[in-house]
Amino acid sequence: MSKDIQSASTLSNDPEERFENPGLPPHTPRKNESKPGLKKLDSAIVTGVFSLSALASLAAVVLYFVLPDYSTLGNIRLGNLVLGLGLAIGFGGIGFAAVYWAKALMNDEEMVEERHTSRTSPEERAEAMEIMRQGVADSGVARRPFITAALGGALALVPLPFLVPLVANLGEEDGWDISKLKHTMWARGKRLMTDGPHDMSRPIKMDDVTIGSVFHVIPEGLNDLSHEEGYADEKAKAVVLVIRLDEKDLKQPENSLDGIVAFSKICTHVGCPVALYEQQTHHLLCPCHQSTFDVSDGAKVVFGPAKRPLPQLPITVDEEGYLIAEGDFPEPVGPSYWERKK
Numbered sequence: 001m002s003k004d005i006q007s008a009s010t011l012s013n014d015p016e017e018r019f020e021n022p023g024l025p026p027h028t029p030r031k032n033e034s035k036p037g038l039k040k041l042d043s044a045i046v047t048g049v050f051s052l053s054a055l056a057s058l059a060a061v062v063l064y065f066v067l068p069d070y071s072t073l074g075n076i077r078l079g080n081l082v083l084g085l086g087l088a089i090g091f092g093g094i095g096f097a098a099v100y101w102a103k104a105l106m107n108d109e110e111m112v113e114e115r116h117t118s119r120t121s122p123e124e125r126a127e128a129m130e131i132m133r134q135g136v137a138d139s140g141v142a143r144r145p146f147i148t149a150a151l152g153g154a155l156a157l158v159p160l161p162f163l164v165p166l167v168a169n170l171g172e173e174d175g176w177d178i179s180k181l182k183h184t185m186w187a188r189g190k191r192l193m194t195d196g197p198h199d200m201s202r203p204i205k206m207d208d209v210t211i212g213s214v215f216h217v218i219p220e221g222l223n224d225l226s227h228e229e230g231y232a233d234e235k236a237k238a239v240v241l242v243i244r245l246d247e248k249d250l251k252q253p254e255n256s257l258d259g260i261v262a263f264s265k266i267c268t269h270v271g272c273p274v275a276l277y278e279q280q281t282h283h284l285l286c287p288c289h290q291s292t293f294d295v296s297d298g299a300k301v302v303f304g305p306a307k308r309p310l311p312q313l314p315i316t317v318d319e320e321g322y323l324i325a326e327g328d329f330p331e332p333v334g335p336s337y338w339e340r341k342k
């Protein structure tokens, strides 16, 4: 047996005998421990930042209601911008002040916690409670009522910018009025127009739609609204894809107009425009999360996270041979929302 192996085999298994405990490095006091004025300043900073957080949350909510709906900064609605800033300063302030409080004012004495068996003795539990009591005392929660009050205020107010738009706008005329989601501009007799600017959009004749062709379609009259508020919303709901298949490829040819079908272009997952059509498979693909709809089978979902088929626009042809709608979509277009029945 070699000398090294011999000496290793005679070493004790007790770590305390094998290694010298280096102990803790000497405690370095913080600057503010010797300067009470500095400690007061730190305390004021923490109180101030908690208060700033509370004020920012309140100010965001007030400004959200005070600023007119149409006031914008670039493309951003000012009301939404102040809510975002309120949230950023509210949460950021709480985070900054909490860290600063811990670093500048709470006890920073190093401690060693020895490992022990998981079941502690009553004495150890009593000691733990004492340590917790000491921690509460060290944090100054009881001795610093202003900081505690400011923290309480900041925590209580910081969710407001989240909740206000949810609560204030639900069901309101110009807010998240869900009745707007249930209807589109389509109505009986409206012609199907090619999508494009006013002077380029034209009505589509049934004969123009050859087998395999795809048209991006908007309702007649939509472009007349192009300078009005709400135009983009109306267009986003009403866009349609018109596709013609060979009737023998359709599973329900009776639901088509000689093989022509018109489906909402708004994905039923989260509303991206579905626009990739594979002519060979008759599949419509949503580029966002790859939901795939089978046009030959009522635009049913064959792949991806969407849960419902694309709503089908009922269409017919007028006496001049142009495609027209028979009415609005029979169900809301686009993704789910709480009140949606189907």
Ligand code: FES
Binding pocket: 267, 268, 269, 270, 271, 272, 286, 287, 288, 289, 290, 291, 304, 305, 306
């Ligand atoms: S929005 Fe179409 S798959 Fe997600």
